[in-house]
Amino acid sequence: MGVHRGQRVGGVLVFSLVVFVAGCGGGGGGAEAPSVEVTSVGPTVSPTAPSLADEFKAFADANGTAAEKAASEHVQKVRIEGELDGFVTIAEITTDYSGGLSGPNAGSARLLVGLFADWKDARNGLVTVYSAAGTVLSNGNF
Numbered sequence: 001m002g003v004h005r006g007q008r009v010g011g012v013l014v015f016s017l018v019v020f021v022a023g024c025g026g027g028g029g030g031a032e033a034p035s036v037e038v039t040s041v042g043p044t045v046s047p048t049a050p051s052l053a054d055e056f057k058a059f060a061d062a063n064g065t066a067a068e069k070a071a072s073e074h075v076q077k078v079r080i081e082g083e084l085d086g087f088v089t090i091a092e093i094t095t096d097y098s099g100g101l102s103g104p105n106a107g108s109a110r111l112l113v114g115l116f117a118d119w120k121d122a123r124n125g126l127v128t129v130y131s132a133a134g135t136v137l138s139n140g141n142f
Helices: 052-063 066-072 106-119
Strands: 016-020 035-039 075-084 087-095 122-130 136-141
Touching: 052 066, 052 075, 052 106, 066 106, 087 106, 106 122, 106 136
Parallel strands: 087 122
Antiparallel strands: 016 035, 075 087, 122 136
16 A cells, blocks of 8 residues: 555655756756755644633633632643543643642632643543643632
8 A cells, every 4th residue: 555645644744845856957967956845844823823721721811710820820731631522531731830739829720620621622631731840730520
């Protein structure tokens, strides 16, 4: 079978590399340098599309309590891992907080879990909030 030009493999568009080597020019005897053409590398993302973290923060600004709005300012990244029938099943929120489950920022992380549950629909979904170092701060079902 093989991979064909422009075929998607594993969710990433395979790129084609085409090299054209020109023949020797007349009279001068020198060879021209090869030219390289790269077509379609990876998925196309609109530069104006908001990230999930931006969307989550906007939801917090519009719908959250003062404490939830303050906690959402520490969100660095939101990642949705799985969806089933249009419902989120696994989500991760990365923050700039430090500490762990019993650390000083665990309460704010719990607020983010609750806010996420208000933001996205799920059927027995799980959201986990991580510190900047990758330590679990809180998690919960939504």
